[in-house]
Amino acid sequence: MKILAVDDDELIREILSATLEAHGYTDVTLAESGEDALQKIAASPTPFEGFMFDIQMPGMDGTELCQHVRQMEQYRNTPVIMITAMNNKEYVDRAFMAGATDYVTKPFDTTELMTRIRLADRLQSEARKAQAAQAAVPAATAAAAPKPPFKDPVTVKEVRGVVKSAALDNYVMLMLEQKQFAMGAFALRVPELEAVHAGSNTEEFTYVVTDVAEVISDVLVGAQAFLSYIGNGVFVCVGAKNKLPSADSMHDEFVMMLNDPDLVYCEEVATGFSAQIGDIAAPKLFEKRGDLRFLDRAVEKLNEAAAGGGRGGSGRSAFAA
Amino acid sequence: MQGMDASKAAVLEAGIARIRERFIASLEDRIESFCGLLEQLEDSATEESACLEIRAQAHKLHGICGSMGYPRMGSLAAQVEQHIDTVIAGPRPLNTDFVDELLNALLDEMEQSVDGT
Known part of the structure; x- marks a missing residue:
């Protein structure tokens, strides 16, 4: 994997380089600032396959650099x-x-660092295989290719707080490790998305899911929560437990917004939208740090809430990619 | 170390040892810089910029110390960093008394590490 590692501290760059090299990652480029990184990205004859950015750097910080990189089409999905x-x-x-x-947190734990790198490597290599398979399909066949099933997640882009399922897990692990606040999670389902999926193509369905995600993001704006669409019409939302709204308090506003055609535009399927919202689940005292079972419990609570509608049964892992 | 054969682990160990030597060698400059900033903390015209620079340098130290085998120094640096965040977010004029104390504790630890080598 071709990696670009960016840190303003020379010694940290050297530690990263030495550690990566010792574990077989020899194609590592180092940059000392966000600006330097952008120059190296622009000058690279072949694309990078993974990035490591220090968050806090003078000048352009790692977050700003990440935004720049995500705006580049070829790096939209690079770890x-x-x-x-x-x-x-x-x-x-x-x-x-x-x-x-x-x-990864500094000071580096070598095992942890390499676990993260290998995970990124695996994701990148799966993405490459998928791209290669797609490129191998003739255009006419591709147009006729079956759309992904309803149970699969779709990628929602450029909505505040919406991240992929794997990134949501990583964020939760970081927050649990740092014990910054009591975390909570809840899941919600928009059942009519199933009919939308059945009656639209992949692109149209993604637009509607994105609109729904935007509405959830708006409803949760004061809660500083993150959310992810995990498939089957289900979103999982995570944040500080005391800031997350209860199911009762957000339901009516959420449904009203869902049915505002200016907010959720769906011309393929004539439908009104409803919502099932589960209670908030939280990590239990005996659960170790990094234990994400409370996210599964959030989905279970949703299934319990929706049991009257006959939608019980599945867990988060069953939905997630 | 997991996932590595013994020879690669030895190469990494040797590499980290070289980086550690350079880190120790950098401590005197870092101490000198912190001492200069401590003086600037005494002047109300420069205290805020001094605080921010101390925070930036403490942040770097916090990031590297643990990997270099100096967890206590890293922890003190983190305390400096976190306290300055609180001070900067608070009212003006800044109360930098505790910044001064924390930084002196960090400087003691840094000097002991230099002496220890």
């Missing part, structure tokens, strides 16, 4: 691991909002 020595939630939130997919 970006943020490097942080800080336990300031605001910085970390900004980094994930900017499109970071994972993090």
Whole structure:
């Protein structure tokens, strides 16, 4: 994997380089600032396959750099691991909002660092295979290719607080590790998305899911929460437990906004939207740091809430890619 | 170290040892810089910029110390960094008394590390 590692501290750059090289990652480019990184990205004859950005640097910081990189078409989905020595939630939130997919904390634990790199490597290599497979399909066949099933996540882009499922897991792990605040999560489902999926193509369905995500993001704006669409019409939302709204308090406003055609535009399927919202789930005292089972419990609580509609049963892992 | 054969682990260890030597060698300059900034903390015209620079340097130290085998120094640097965040977010004029104390504790630790080598 061709990696660009950016840190303003020369010694940190050397530690990264030495550690990566010792583990077989020999194609590593180092940059000392955000500006330097952008120059090296522009000058690179072949694209980078993974990035490591220090969050706090003078001049352009890692978050701003991440935003720049995400605006480049070829790097929209490239793993970006943020490097942080800080336990300031605001910085970390900004980094994930900017499109970071994972993090490592300084001082580095070699095993942890390499776990993150290998995970990024695996994701990147799967993405490459998928791209190659897509490129191998003739255009006519591709147009006729079956759309992904309803149970699959779709990627929602450029909505505040919306991240991919894997990035949401990584964010939660970081917050749990840092014990910054009591976390909570809840899940919500928009059942009519199933009919929208059945009656539209992939692109149209993605637009509607994106609109719904935007409405959720607006409803949660004061809660500084993150959310992810995990498939099956279900979104998982995570944030500080005491800031997340209860199901009752957000339901009516949420449904009203869902049915505002200026906010959720859906011409393919004539439908009104409803919402099922689960209670908030939180980590339990006996659960270790990094234990993400409370996210599964959030989905279970949604299924319990929706049981009257006959939608019980599945867990988050069953939905997630 | 996981995922590495012994020879690569030895190469990494040797590499980290060289970086550690350079880190220790950098401590005197870092101490000198902090001392200059401590003086600037005494002047109300320069205290805020001094605070921000101390924070930036403490942040760097916090990031590197643990990897270099100086966790206590890293922890003190983190305390300086966090306290300055609180001070800067607070009212003006700044109360930098505790910044001064924390930084002196960090400087003691840095000097002991230099002496220890």
